[in-house]
Amino acid sequence: MFRPEFIARIRYEFDKTMAAGPIALIGWLGLISLAIITVAGAVVSLFSIVPEGDEDISFIEGFWASLMRTLDSGTMGGDEGWGFRIVMLLVTLAGIFVVSALIGVLSTGLDSKLEELSKGKSKVLEKNHTIIFNWSESIFDVIREIVIANESSRKPRIVIMADMDKVAMEEEIADKIKDLKNTRVICRSGDPTVLFDIGLASPETCRSVIIMSPETDDADPQVIKTILALVNDPDRRPDKFQIAAELREAESVDLARVVGGNEVQIVLADDLIARVMVQSTREPGLSAVFVELLDFDGCEIYVVEQPKLSGKSFGEAVMAYDTSSVIGVCSAEGVVSLNPPSNLPITEDMSMVLIAEDDSTILLDGKATNVAIPSLGKAAAVLPKPERTLILGWNRRAPIIASELSRYVGPGSLLTIAADVPEIEQAVADIVVDSKNQKIELKKVNTGRWADISSLDPLSYDQVLVLAHNDHMSAQAADTRTLVSLLHLRKMKETDDRNISIVSEMVDVRNRTLASVTNVNDFVVSNKLVSLMLAQASENEHLEAIFTDLLDDGGSEISMRPAENYVTLGQDTTYQEAVQAALARGEVAIGHHILNQTEADGIGQSGIIINPIKSTAVRYNAGDRIIVLAE
Template structure:
């Protein structure tokens, strides 16, 4: 049985619903109160013929006007004449003061609410050809800095950031950490990148590219994959494919991300990438500076460039056809890249050239064979024996197992690999880690790597090389780097005391600590966040870069090696890089730069004295200690 509801209850319910309309509804009710009061007073004045003393009665229109002015402005009531007229206008003025004050309060609250909404960053972005960054991590500042450089030639560069973080906090941190934005405008929005409605705020349909960072917190790879899924399968997505670059920490999750994203996603497998760079850097000191130079938008970059005039030429001959750029590989029509292919490989019409150049417009080929090759100074290749080594890994993080496996690939039979870290079950952690090298002995030691007494038990002087890993899994970036610095200081003091030079490569979590770490005189630093940021930024601008670095870091292909220049040419006088490139070509290698000690005259502005893609026709005096950068099979 339905109970009857009184009309007063229904009116109250209707009033409650109207009040739920927010600021506009409140303004409407207050305006209605003021106008109703003024209308009633004006009608009463007109009917009773009451008017100001000395002016006589007012008509209806004038009565309504006078009553309305008294309701919204208390000032004129003081000048009213005649007690009858005052008796009518005074209540109108008092009630009008209350109602109008409430109206001002509602307006103020509405403006405050709108400002707060804007502060929360929930308004839709109306931009075109912008770069979107989803999620927030310590890598974001390096990504922004690189995109600013990449977009210098764009008319209206825009970067839109969305993360589940306060908009003002994001803006403040960006202003502090990446202040040099030039003409680039940063737009921050708060939202969940895995939510379809929130993704619509940043207008991905009109974007140029999307970068998905690995977020801080639990299960970051799952969040990245869900974000890719939301972008790709959004019912309102555009028909053209997206250009998405995404960071995946665990390589095991890469296959799932590829299935979800298909050809629209380029994946940066962070842990696999960093593990290989750390290992290769420990074998080739100075390599991290080469990687940074190749990934940085300032200077030379990789380009995939068609060159019909070289079709039918061998790769080895085509190397010498470029003076201001460096040919390093070939790319097939399906996007597969082969760096440093066999020198007798014929360049076919379905292939493009992979070159290192300062700009796409600087790539100019000449089929005229260079006369600037001095074959008399070219040295013959000599095989170097690889003795057994003792390698020490200090510290531990999630990349440790990959580093152990990758490092064992390079060690000669009889080599010893010692892993020391403050991990209770370190031996159990490494029990299932595969060792690829034959005859490599793995040892584990549970010690505090910041304790000098503990380090003394490891026979540091007997080590050929040491890798110091950042404790980035358990500690913040700054705390992890502090422990790394303490370990490096102890190691350098112990090495100095032994009178031996020990190759020390350290992983740093924050690029800002690299200069501080220079006092430890470590041979090289791999800044993990910086390299991942560079790779993500490059992938968002260059669709071929991940295929290039995939082949570069593949154990089955060629890799970057830094070898003494004296192994290639004699150092008796000036030599052109054409000659060095020819000496490398005779060994099946591709030369594309050189490196000299940090106090060298050439390339002093580059980290580690690295010069990538030098002008081949320029003759330089190379010295003992200078190294040539080549692509070779290790």
């Protein structure tokens, strides 16, 4: 008799093999089939159990006969002799059991494999692909931009990994992006903070990585952990990663830099949107300039070595290109300087920061490389004056906007915040601004109601900023509230001749067309702007430094100045003359705004064109503006 411990051990070992999956089950069924066929073959051979009229058969023949009846129950239909029939009947019944079980195991295993594939848990075997970690509303604009950038590439791939169902991601992408051109999008389901799941996207063979801010409360720690996993993976590639990461809080930037080093570029999303919105109140139309600079569909910013310019001055370098616009220099250490003095000597180790339609169009084709740049001095500084600003709506970017505004306005300015979101009193009380310049007051009103907005007398303010309520509403609901507020403001303006600047934030770029009927001075589409910045940063390792300079109040900013400051209105001239006049004022021209021309004329957004050909003839009229980099 077997002891209970031995029986338990045998049962345990059997359970382990059964838990190994379909392969183990198929193995057990194979062993059972082999045992049945072997026993049946031995019985008919040893006991001479053969069909009537047949001679004795060997074990091999008996084995074969049993095997055929195990696989096909119809084979026994022609058997004769009751002894042989009984043995083959038993073999056939056992075969029916084995084959039925085998079909069930194979079906279950196939279903399990298909379910595993649908979950996106297999490793991606791609090379030179772009990886996007996490999922947010901005991801669709990122994909669109990468698709445009990939048009000239061979078999481009985008791999998306997020903690979502793979099929749901694929369906949403197919619903919102109708044309992927030659790019294929591959989705994988996993946790982008887990090293094993990150490995499924094959980062060791990728071209670039984009880490989006997930729609969770602890977004920044998750992004930082993903950077940490990529950069410090024991099996990471020796080559440098090109990572673009989106963060929300300025406090997270230093930690991200410690973790990612020079392999990561930070896009501080809320700070970017807030600064562009504030600057747009000073320069209506500025958001369109940023979009033109950041999208892959027009001109882009490049940092390229140009050894032929060594020994020239920066002013001569600006005039050395007809189809490109030089805006600054980059040192060998990667330090970017935009709009440096025109007499700055160009050294061999410097790279040029310039705007061009494509890197293939960057040619030293200018006709004025030795032109003398007169010094007219910088434009006279305008002292800030007291201003009254109204913010309609609230989201997490409002405190940054309030703080940024206080840097531009003069002493005695007032900022009124009008919203009705929960706990707004404490949020407004926590805003840190320069109290000498700007006081803050709160008005709890419903920004979607005419009576509430009218009670604020919005037309008495110098500028109005309409923020999206996307912290407390979905993207579409937030844009709907924004549209209602803008329509109310438009109605008020139609019955009043007071002129104010209105800048509005939209979440979804698809709602911008609807908002255009409200006659707003400028729109900042927050998701679109962040998406463009991430897509560009994944391709250009110097982009963060460039835009840090552009958006910093202490650096060179994009300004749109009256054309009459540079050329004579109403006369035929060339854009080159405007560029030379800008240099004489200590500025760098990057484009112009032709008032009476629009996208229908092929001139870009609302008449804005970046990087015009310098030799192009143009006639500037009243209202036209030159777009420059100026301190």
